[in-house]
Amino acid sequence: MISSYGLRYRNSKTLRMFDWTDEERPVIVQIFGADTDTMASAAAMAEAVGADAIDINLGCPVRKVVRTGAGAALMQNLEQAREVMSAVVQAVSIPVTVKTRKGPDDKHVTAIEVARIAEEVGIAAVTIHGRTAAQGYSGTADWNIIADVKKAVRIPVIGNGDVKSPQDAVRMLTETGCDAVMIGRAALGNPWIFSRTAHYIATGEIPPEPSCAERMEVAREHLRLMTELYGEERGVREMRGQLAWYIKSIPGASQIRRAVSSATTLDEMLALTEEACKQA
Secondary structure, three states: OEEHHHHHOOOHHHHOOOOOOHHHOOOEEEEEOOOHHHHHHHHHHHHHOOOOEEEEEEOOOOHHHHOOOOHHHHHOOHHHHHHHHHHHHHHOOOOEEEEEEOOOEOOEOOHHHHHHHHHHHOOOEEEEEOOOOOOOOOOOOOHHHHHHHHHHOOOOEEEEOOOOOHHHHHHHHHHHOOOEEEOOHHHOOOOHHHHHHHHHHHHOOOOOOOOHHHHHHHHHHHHHHHHHHHOHHHHHHHHHHHHHHHOOOOOOHHHHHHHHHHOOOHHHHHHHHHHHHHHO
16 A cells, blocks of 8 residues: 555655565555546556556545545545546556445445446456445444445455455355455464465365464564564564564463564564464
C-alpha cells in the first residue's frame, strides 16, 4: 500500500517500497489517493518500474488516509471513486483491480455500487472485505455481501475477511461463490497458511501445522532479512512485532513476548527464538 502523493512527488521513503525481486512475481502495487491526476501518475510510475498490476485502495479506514478523501472515504463519494478508477485504468496497460469494503457503515452499504462502477470503467477484478469502515478490524466479516457482489457483476470477485485457516478459505469459496480468497492478518507469523490452503483446496487434505522448530527457523530467516535490509538497530525494532506473531500459541509465549518487546540486538532476538522451542 503506497501513497500516490509520495510517488508523484518522488518521496525517497516511498520510492524505497519498489524493492521486489523477480522471485516475488507477480507483484501488485496498491496505491491510495483521491486526486485523479496524482493517482494516474502514481499508477504509471508503478508500471514503469515493473509492477504486474495496480490495485486501488477504496477501503482503508485509517483516519489519516480517510481525511484526505482517499481509502474508505471514496465509498461515500462514488462519483469521485468512478473518476479515480477510470483515470488509473486509462493511465496504464497492465490490469487494474480494486479493494473495497462492505461500506462506510451498516446503514450505508456501497460495495455493490462500487463493484458495478468498477466493472463499467474497466477494472479487472474487485476484492470485497466483508467489514464496514466503521468496524475497522473488529467484529465479524459479513460474507453475504461478498456473495451479493458476486451476483451483481461479471468481473472476478475476491473475498476477504476472517479467513484464518484452510477450512475457512474453502468455506468462503463455497458459501459466497467468489473466484478467489484473499488472506491478510492470518498470515502474520504464519506464512504457511498459503501453501497449506492451496494443498487443502487441491487434495482435500489438511497438512499438519508447522512445528516450533520450523516456525523459529523461518522467524530467524525473516529476522536476517530485516536486519540485512534495514541494519541491525531498525531491523530488530521492526521485527519485534513480527516475532510476537511467530511465537503466538507457543507455551510460555507471553513471557517471551515481553522479552521480545525490549530486545535491541540481533543476538538477543536469536536467543529468544531458541528459548521459545525449549518451552514448547
